[in-house]
Amino acid sequence: MIYSNKMRELTKEQVLTIMTHYENDPQQLIAVLLDIQAASGRNYVERQWAELASTVLNVPLSIIYDVLTFYAMFSTKERGEYVIEICRSTPCRFTKAEEVVEWFEAAAGIKTGETTPDGKISLLRTSCIGACDIGPAVKIGDHVFGSLTGEKVKTLVKYCREGNEEGLRLLCQN
Numbered sequence: 700m701i702y703s704n705k706m707r708e709l710t711k712e713q714v715l716t717i718m719t720h721y722e723n724d725p726q727q728l729i730a731v732l733l734d735i736q737a738a739s740g741r742n743y744v745e746r747q748w749a750e751l752a753s754t755v756l757n758v759p760l761s762i763i764y765d766v767l768t769f770y771a772m773f774s775t776k777e778r779g780e781y782v783i784e785i786c787r788s789t790p791c792r793f794t795k796a797e798e799v800v801e802w803f804e805a806a807a808g809i810k811t812g813e814t815t816p817d818g819k820i821s822l823l824r825t826s827c828i829g830a831c832d833i834g835p836a837v838k839i840g841d842h843v844f845g846s847l848t849g850e851k852v853k854t855l856v857k858y859c860r861e862g863n864e865e866g867l868r869l870l871c872q873n
């Protein structure tokens with residue numbers, strides 16, 4: 700799955716495997732945390748896995764939380780299976796970014812910063828995602844969707860709701 704993290708229960712063994720993959724190297728802390736977050740099914744790093752990483756990588760828990768709270772890409776709270784990040788930087792703002800926020804909020808039935816009750820979609824604002832030439836743009840997972848229109852936004856939200864990865868792949872621009 701490239702756009703979302705399907706809901707599933709992460710196990711201690713899986714978290715240990717992620718760290719083993721990085722040879723339990725504390726220098727790889729960010730990569731480890733990103734993989735744990737991706738494997739969580741809800742796009743967040745649960746406290747028990749932060750504690751486990753602290754023990755195995757021998758990094759103080761306070762440092763791990765410094766990382767988790769400093770970088771916007773991390774969350775310590777459950778988020779949607781699909782995290783839609785709407786660019787709010789100036790070039791996109793000149794290309795209807797505010798309307799884009801309204802379109803997404805209307806289509807998803809939530810406000811920015813919220814998650815749909817079914818746990819499918821979270822809406823967030825973000826800074827430039829490097830797709831200014833096709834703004835207004837959003838990121839879903841690691842993928843960029845630009846030249847947004849009201850119709851395209853409705854379709855993106857529909858595909859996220861349905862878990863239609865093929866539909867998302869066809870609309871993706873990276």
Ligand code: FES
Pocket residue numbers: 786787788789790791792826827828829830831832834836
């Ligand atoms: S300003 Fe929106 S992608 Fe760069």
